Amino acid sequence: MYLQKRSRILRATPAIRSLVAETILRPSDFIAPLFIDEGKGVKTEISSMKGYYRMSVDLTVAEVKELWSVGVKSVLLFVKAADDTKDNTGREAWNPDGLMQRAIKAIRDAVPEMYVMTDVALDPYSSYGHDGIVVDGEIVNDETVEALVKMSVSHAKAGAHMVAPSDMMDGRIGAIRKGLEDNGFTRTGIMAYSAKYASCFYGPFRDALDSAPGFGDKKTYQMDYANRTEAVKEALQDVEEGADIVMVKPALSYLDIIRDVKNTVHVPVSAYNISGEYAMVKAAAEKGWIDENKAIIEMLTSMKRAGSDLIATYFAKDAARLIAG
Numbered sequence: 001m002y003l004q005k006r007s008r009i010l011r012a013t014p015a016i017r018s019l020v021a022e023t024i025l026r027p028s029d030f031i032a033p034l035f036i037d038e039g040k041g042v043k044t045e046i047s048s049m050k051g052y053y054r055m056s057v058d059l060t061v062a063e064v065k066e067l068w069s070v071g072v073k074s075v076l077l078f079v080k081a082a083d084d085t086k087d088n089t090g091r092e093a094w095n096p097d098g099l100m101q102r103a104i105k106a107i108r109d110a111v112p113e114m115y116v117m118t119d120v121a122l123d124p125y126s127s128y129g130h131d132g133i134v135v136d137g138e139i140v141n142d143e144t145v146e147a148l149v150k151m152s153v154s155h156a157k158a159g160a161h162m163v164a165p166s167d168m169m170d171g172r173i174g175a176i177r178k179g180l181e182d183n184g185f186t187r188t189g190i191m192a193y194s195a196k197y198a199s200c201f202y203g204p205f206r207d208a209l210d211s212a213p214g215f216g217d218k219k220t221y222q223m224d225y226a227n228r229t230e231a232v233k234e235a236l237q238d239v240e241e242g243a244d245i246v247m248v249k250p251a252l253s254y255l256d257i258i259r260d261v262k263n264t265v266h267v268p269v270s271a272y273n274i275s276g277e278y279a280m281v282k283a284a285a286e287k288g289w290i291d292e293n294k295a296i297i298e299m300l301t302s303m304k305r306a307g308s309d310l311i312a313t314y315f316a317k318d319a320a321r322l323i324a325g
Contacts, residue, residue, distance in 0.1 A: 023305040025297065027071030027320035031117065031270070031312040035208045036060050036079045036103045048204035049275055050282045052314050054080060057103050061110045070320040074115040076164060076312055077103055080209050081124045088134055090122035090147045094154035104158040117191060118155045120148055120176070121167040129206075129213040131167040131221060139221060145172045149179035152188075156180055162189035162244070168196050168221040177242030191270060192243035195231035195257055198222035199250050201276025208275070228257060235261045243267065245310065250274045252299065255306040262307025271303045273313035281315075293322055 010020050035054040037044065042056035055063060064075055079099045085092040092098055100118060107116055121131045122144065128134045132144030144167065152163040163180075165172050173192050180188050198219045206212040223230060235246045246265055248258045249272035262269045281299065285292035296315045303311050313319065 023301055025301050025304055025319070025323060027316075027323055028073045029300075029304060029309070029311055030072050030316035030319060031074045031076050031310055032067050032072050032316035033076045033078060033312055033314060034060055034063065036077060036099060038080075038082060038099060046204060046208045048207045048279055049314065050279075050286070052208075052278070054208055057099075057106050060103060061106050064107050064111050064114055067317055067320075068111050068114055070317060070324065072316050072320050073113075074117060074310075075107070076117040076119065077107075078119045078209060079103065079124055086125055086127045088127055090125045090133065090151070093122060093125045093147065093151040096154060096157065098154075101154060101158040104155060104160050108159040115161050116159065117162045117164050118160045120151050120155070120163045120165040122147060122151075123167075123213075124209050128215065131218065132169060137215070141169050141171070144169050145175045148172050149175050152176045152190075153179050153183050153185065156183070156185040156188040160188065162191050164191040164193065164247075166193040166196060166249075168193065168223070171241070173238045173243050174241035189244040190242060191245040191247060192235075192238040193249055193272075194235040194238045194243065194246040195248045195254075195261065196222050197225045197250065197254065199225060199253075199274070199276070201250050201253075201274050204275035204279045225253075228260060231257045232260050232264050235265050239265050239267055245270050247272060247312075248308075250277060251303045251308070251311070252277045255302060258303065258306040258308055268309040269307055270310040270312060271306075271308040273300065273303060273311055273315065275314065278314040293318075297322055 010016055037054045037056055039056045040058055043059055044054045046052050081092055104116055123129055123131045130139050132139040155163050238246055245268045247270040248254055248261055251271035251273045258271050281295050284290045296319050300319055
């Protein structure tokens with residue numbers, strides 16, 4: 001049989017497939033989220049995230065060293081605030097001696113080359129478990145933004161390279177940029193959670209930080225998963241207000257959104273491979289229904305193929321090792 005074109009020629013061997021691969025996954029593409037707890041020598045497995053842990057600062061530092069050794073260049077920090085520090089103001093979020101601030105300093109001292117990003121939202125510190133201040137049952141916007149600015153400046157003072165507002169309040173990127181500039185932090189970046197959807201896949205994360213909302217849900221500030229154009233609008237607005245990186249969260253069910261945003265903005269695009277996505281792979285692998293290692297690489301490659309320049313993922317260390325072979 002004569003064929004003018006045989007597409008399988010470029011699929012024939014591992015060598016040719018690697019030569020013509022359009023999407024290359026690298027360890028430096030990954031941001032490793034880390035959950036931090038008080039105490040010393042504390043390592044608590046998160047029940048709904050098999051193999052992932054909440055750790056005290058000393059063990060977190062050891063984990064950061066290991067991540068650096070396998071080629072992961074960035075971490076994203078989350079803290080579990082003690083119950084007696086939670087209230088409706090979020091003031092513990094900008095305590096200069098708070099858990100986040102101590103963790104930032106410890107990591108910067110131990111692994112100066114690691115790029116440290118920090119979560120900026122009030123839910124870990126809120127007695128209501130919401131991302132903002134609550135007044136008469138409403139999550140109020142402007143008062144929350146004022147608190148987020150204080151939080152961001154505090155993280156910058158502690159040594160964070162980049163703050164990552166995940167709250168979805170209106171106008172917070174511009175306010176945080178102004179707050180950083182006014183306080184002399186002209187080199188501190190902002191990674192905006194620009195298109196953060198109200199998703200059912202966040203459940204394991206809320207287990208990790210005990211940050212589930214105490215009433216209602218987060219649909220008045222997180223995006224409706226039925227919407228697509230709105231994500232582009234939000235990303236463009238955040239870039240205009242001063243975001244250095246924009247993020248789409250979740251990732252796996254939102255690959256179309258990642259591509260739309262990538263085609264529109266002229267800053268790097270990040271995706272968050274979230275806790276529920278991690279848990280699904282782990283559960284299916286435990287059942288023997290899928291090959292975990294193959295699933296990790298295929299899933300992360302799909303996110304990069306969709307347009308992600310960076311991927312926050314709980315599989316960061318595992319994926320880096322798999323890539324290295």
